[in-house]
Every structure is written in C-alpha cells, then in structure tokens.
Amino acid sequence: MLTIRKTMSARLTAHGVLLFFSLLALMPIALVVMNAFKSREAIFSTPLALPTSQTFALEGFRSVLFESNFLGYFGNSMIVTVVALAGTILFGAMAAFALSEYRFRFSGAVGLFFTVGLMIPIRLGTVGILDMMVRADLVNTRSALILVYIAQGLPVAIFVLTEFMRTLSSDLKNAGRVDGLSEYAIFFSLVLPLLRPSMVSVAVFTMIPIWNDLWFPLILAPSEETKTVTLGSQVFLGQYVTNWNAVLAALTLSILPILALYVVAAEEQGVPP
Numbered sequence: 001m002l003t004i005r006k007t008m009s010a011r012l013t014a015h016g017v018l019l020f021f022s023l024l025a026l027m028p029i030a031l032v033v034m035n036a037f038k039s040r041e042a043i044f045s046t047p048l049a050l051p052t053s054q055t056f057a058l059e060g061f062r063s064v065l066f067e068s069n070f071l072g073y074f075g076n077s078m079i080v081t082v083v084a085l086a087g088t089i090l091f092g093a094m095a096a097f098a099l100s101e102y103r104f105r106f107s108g109a110v111g112l113f114f115t116v117g118l119m120i121p122i123r124l125g126t127v128g129i130l131d132m133m134v135r136a137d138l139v140n141t142r143s144a145l146i147l148v149y150i151a152q153g154l155p156v157a158i159f160v161l162t163e164f165m166r167t168l169s170s171d172l173k174n175a176g177r178v179d180g181l182s183e184y185a186i187f188f189s190l191v192l193p194l195l196r197p198s199m200v201s202v203a204v205f206t207m208i209p210i211w212n213d214l215w216f217p218l219i220l221a222p223s224e225e226t227k228t229v230t231l232g233s234q235v236f237l238g239q240y241v242t243n244w245n246a247v248l249a250a251l252t253l254s255i256l257p258i259l260a261l262y263v264v265a266a267e268e269q270g271v272p273p
Contacts, residue, residue: 031048032248036252039057057245059245060245060246063236068235069232070229072227076227077257080142083142084149084150085210088149089157089202092161095158096158096162097191111162116155117154129220140223141221144220145216148216149210153202168191172190176189176190200264200265201265203261213230217231233247236250
C-alpha cells in the first residue's frame with residue numbers, strides 16, 4: 001500500500017511540474033492571441049483580460065492582410081520551410097542509412113563529424129556563408145536560405161534517424177536483397193516508410209528554428225521579394241511609433257503553421273492533440 005502511495009505521489013508531482021511548465025510556455029502565446037483581437041487602447045489598459053464586445057477589434061488583421069505584403073512574407077517562409085524540411089529529412093535519412101547499414105573505413109569519424117554539428121552553431125560561419133552566397137550569386141534568393149537551413153538541420157536529422165534506423169530489423173532488408181532489390185529500392189520502398197515517426201520528430205525539431213529565424217533572412221535575403229515572416233513583421237515596428245495591433249496579429253498568424261505541425265505530429269504518434 002505504501003509503495004502504491006509513493007508511486008501515485010511521484011506521478012502527481014511529475015504531472016504537476018509538467019503542467020506548471022506547460023502553463024509557463026503557453027501564457028505568452030495566449031496573451032499574444034488575446035491582445036491581437038483587441039483595440040489599441042485595450043491592449044495597454046487591460047492586457048490580461050479577454051476581448052469583450054467593447055474591446056474587440058480586427059484592425060490589426062486588416063493592417064496585416066490588406067495594407068502590407070504579409071501574405072508574400074508568409075508565402076516565402078512556407079516555401080523555404082517546406083523545401084528545407086524535405087531536403088533535411090531526405091538527405092538526413094540517406095546519410096543515416098549509409099552510417100547504420102554499411103561498415104567502411106572512417107565510418108565512425110564521419111558519424112562524429114556530423115555529431116559535432118550539434119555542438120557548433122552555424123551562425124559562427126556567417127561570414128564564410130555570406131561569401132559563398134555572393135560568389136554563387138544567391139544573395140536575395142530563397143535558395144540561399146534553403147541551402148543554409150538544410151545544412152543547419154542535417155546534424156539533428158542524421159543523429160535521430162541513425163539511432164532509429166539501427167533498431168530496424170535486418171531481415172526485412174536482407175529479404176529485399178535476396179529478391180533482387182537494389183539498395184535504392186530497399187531504402188525508398190522498405191526503410192523510408194518505417195521512418196515516419198522519427199521523421200516527424202525531426203520535422204518538429206528543425207521546423208521551429210527555421211520558421212523563427214531572423215538572422216539568416218536579414219543577412220542573406222533582406223529584399224522585399226524574399227523577406228520571411230519573421231523579418232517582414234519588423235515593418236510594423238517603428239523607431240517612434242509601433243503598430244502593436246499589426247504586430248500581435250502578425251505573430252498570431254505566424255503561430256498557425258507551428259500549431260498545425262504539432263497537431264500532425266500528435267496524430268502521427270497516436271497522441272490526442
């Protein structure tokens with residue numbers, strides 16, 4: 001009986017700590033969303049209150065959607081993020097397959113080389129990256145951002161996918177080889193479908209830094225045609241006057257893709273969203 005009570009107490013404590021940190025993380029998001037639907041006066045007078053019939057306003061969303069190029073910024077972010085995620089997962093899975101399936105000289109050193117990428121921030125190479133993009137004539141293009149984000153996400157993707165791929169049964173792959181399948185066919189038709197849960201995890205880990213990044217869009221693609229959501233939202237911040245309704249509305253709309261990804265990830269993992 002005492003053991004059951006200790007177990008229940010430990011579970012309640014763990015759930016209480018998790019609930020506390022969940023509320024701590026969700027409160028700023030809730031404040032942003034609530035105030036996005038308020039008038040400017042209500043944002044400063046009652047920031048913690050829910051919108052009412054007197055304080056409800058959509059002027060921020062009107063400014064964002066109809067008086068700026070926010071949809072263009074949003075489209076740029078979507079293109080860059082989706083293509084970068086696809087490249088990161090595909091190339092990461094291919095590298096993970098090679099590292100987990102084949103034994104070759106310096107295979108351990110190659111795996112260590114990719115692991116080091118987890119510890120060294122890619123921003124340390126900003127000067128070199130900018131120089132390469134200038135030489136390749138890729139400045140102010142979405143391709144520059146896509147290439148950088150793929151390189152940024154590959155260490156995490158390779159690390160996660162390699163560990164997961166080592167748990168897959170070798171019998172399935174060997175059966176494919178006996179049937180005459182090529183290594184490419186084994187990878188794409190047998191191995192890749194089994195990686196879906198781990199690929200969703202990689203997508204969650206890599207999408208948020210890409211979507212929220214301000215550094216590389218500011219350095220590599222600051223033109224009006226290539227601005228992303230994070231960089232484009234800065235147009236509502238002025239030196240003397242800031243359109244807080246538009247800023248909060250832009251942040252609210254920017255949350256939607258991340259929220260959609262978490263819903264998809266929860267469904268993929270069999271967890272109720």
